[in-house]
């Protein structure tokens with residue numbers, strides 16, 4: 001894809017196209033990934049912003065959590081709102097070792113990679129790398 005000189009024009013155009021259903025959510029996310037810092041504005045449901053504000057106002061954000069930038073998450077009209085990121089422990093499906101998915105890593109995943117807010121991490125970094133290599137090797141056979 002050719003990168004636009006003016007990111008906000010490229011993103012705003014894609015957002016308008018998405019609203020008119022001329023492009024799919026997937027295509028929109030592809031554009032957003034090129035400009036991860038660009039806010040998606042009114043594609044964030046108002047009830048998500050309200051829920052996040054309520055959590056902050058009521059002191060419901062856990063210590064050490066990172067408050068999410070809803071404008072940078074993938075556009076989703078889901079009922080659920082990912083208002084903040086907090087360190088999560090998980091057991092890797094491959095090595096069986098317990099790891100931490102840090103708040104920073106989640107922020108990167110949801111706001112830069114534009115991962116779905118329903119993503120659950122299943123593999124640690126090392127196993128993920130091995131898994132991807134094996135998958136690639138299989139495709140190249």
Ligand SMILES: [Zn+2]
Nearest residue numbers: 092095124127
């Ligand atoms: Zn592992």
